[in-house]
Amino acid sequence: MAASAVAPKTLLSGTVLDMVASSASSLTHRRALACSASRLVPRPPDLARWVRTEGGFVHPKLRIADSSYGLGVVSADDIPPGSDLIVLPTHLPLQFHRPPDPRRDGAHSLLAHLASKVPEELWAMRLGLRLLQERATVGSLWWPYISNLPEAFTVPIFFPGGDVKSLQYAPLLHQVNKRCRFLLEFEKEVKNILDDVASKDHPFGGQDVNASSLGWAMSAVSSRAFRLHGEILSDGKHSEVPMLLPLIDMCNHSFNPNARIVQQQDTSSRNMSVKVVAETHINGDTPVTLNYGCLSNDLFLLDYGFVIPSNPYDQVELKYDETLLDAASTAAGVSSPSFSSPAKWQQEILSQLNLQGDGALPKVTLGGPELVDGRLLAALRALLTTESEKVKILDLSALKSLGGEAPLGSSVEAAALRTIIALCVIALEHFSTKIMEDESVLKVGASYSTELAVQFRMQKKLMIIDVMRKLTQRVKMLSKEKSAA
Numbered sequence: 001m002a003a004s005a006v007a008p009k010t011l012l013s014g015t016v017l018d019m020v021a022s023s024a025s026s027l028t029h030r031r032a033l034a035c036s037a038s039r040l041v042p043r044p045p046d047l048a049r050w051v052r053t054e055g056g057f058v059h060p061k062l063r064i065a066d067s068s069y070g071l072g073v074v075s076a077d078d079i080p081p082g083s084d085l086i087v088l089p090t091h092l093p094l095q096f097h098r099p100p101d102p103r104r105d106g107a108h109s110l111l112a113h114l115a116s117k118v119p120e121e122l123w124a125m126r127l128g129l130r131l132l133q134e135r136a137t138v139g140s141l142w143w144p145y146i147s148n149l150p151e152a153f154t155v156p157i158f159f160p161g162g163d164v165k166s167l168q169y170a171p172l173l174h175q176v177n178k179r180c181r182f183l184l185e186f187e188k189e190v191k192n193i194l195d196d197v198a199s200k201d202h203p204f205g206g207q208d209v210n211a212s213s214l215g216w217a218m219s220a221v222s223s224r225a226f227r228l229h230g231e232i233l234s235d236g237k238h239s240e241v242p243m244l245l246p247l248i249d250m251c252n253h254s255f256n257p258n259a260r261i262v263q264q265q266d267t268s269s270r271n272m273s274v275k276v277v278a279e280t281h282i283n284g285d286t287p288v289t290l291n292y293g294c295l296s297n298d299l300f301l302l303d304y305g306f307v308i309p310s311n312p313y314d315q316v317e318l319k320y321d322e323t324l325l326d327a328a329s330t331a332a333g334v335s336s337p338s339f340s341s342p343a344k345w346q347q348e349i350l351s352q353l354n355l356q357g358d359g360a361l362p363k364v365t366l367g368g369p370e371l372v373d374g375r376l377l378a379a380l381r382a383l384l385t386t387e388s389e390k391v392k393i394l395d396l397s398a399l400k401s402l403g404g405e406a407p408l409g410s411s412v413e414a415a416a417l418r419t420i421i422a423l424c425v426i427a428l429e430h431f432s433t434k435i436m437e438d439e440s441v442l443k444v445g446a447s448y449s450t451e452l453a454v455q456f457r458m459q460k461k462l463m464i465i466d467v468m469r470k471l472t473q474r475v476k477m478l479s480k481e482k483s484a485a
């Protein structure tokens, strides 16, 4: 059993390295992205056999096979609902915390020290450090798993700088740049902390770690780890622990999955076993899928390196801002002085909605199952009416809801919806390309990362147009109701 070097010379280049050397992406990088199924070593061990050897269970009808999304778990024959598909013995999930080992406690406490430098939101980097440690350990229990991991990931921290810009969406650009900056800073910090550490205490067996290998590990974890129940806390609740689940993490994502993860507490110990159970009848020659979460395309791209077309959970972020609302309402022909100078009772509603005052949260969204952020809708309804008494007797949840009747009457409702449609137009104008131009890039074909970036921005625009279409329908219904009355 060999262990692979933590920082191979040609692992990855792209944004992280662009930031260091302002160089364009190398050919090696493009090749790696284009065949995302290529693994850390050319012919890694059979994962299913390894899980069985370690005491786990793998349904005899399951295979790992090429799929549209790299590798995937496929059922070769019919499997009835409720069947166990994969059962992992308790020692196989890879977590940050590990059983004490006096021979390596120095290394582990240094690893814990490094992990303490990682901000909470980048939890994937913490487990990533542990993954790098096992990757550098000769004879690691997890080597059969690690050698099956992809050699490269399609997350935007590895995009060439031009493709990051091509995303054209400020909130995601901000996150990508933040992660890149973190990796570059963290590389320095790790080198500083590990300088002069004796090899027996070195968490990575004396091997060099750089921004590229840290990025590889962080992406391996963000795209594959599941956050599961950990130990029971003093309040009786479970802590949430990110874990890498060998073999289970070969299942691809679907919003309509045919399988799910189940955790079971061992009756004789505090250990938890993890298994995948068939949720529905699975036909032969069908991929076994899990739901990674009802996430926006921002999170799918940032953490997993893919974009879901017509994703019902995709959203755009806007900042609640009176100048923006003024511009939108003027464009919609429903301008109101209340946007720049709301009455006292309107200010109180804005404070209750956390859109104004101390600790205000000005980020609002369009899209997703809610269609319009309830806080934005409530604010517009309240600002576009003069009937304070009508508003005051309303429950805040009724003011926020798009589902039922127009709570303040059809005129106010139509004005609020028209303002939101105008906000959608403004949001569309933030993208520098038109959908038709995006389509032609995809038609001609480009590098994998360029196509992903173009897909991302195109899906955002399609989603905004869909919101506009649905809101326009509502406005039409309101005017029909008004003329019928």
Ligand SMILES: C[S@@+](CC[C@H](N)C(=O)[O-])C[C@H]1O[C@@H](n2cnc3c(N)ncnc32)[C@H](O)[C@@H]1O
Binding pocket: 036, 037, 069, 070, 071, 072, 150, 223, 224, 249, 250, 251, 252, 253, 254, 303, 304, 305, 306, 307
């Ligand atoms: C947990 S792994 C699944 C196994 C992976 N396909 C492999 O080859 O190792 C998650 C990765 O699979 C791919 N993937 C999974 N579901 C997908 C989907 N619905 N669409 C596109 N890519 C998907 C993405 O590359 C993602 O980062």
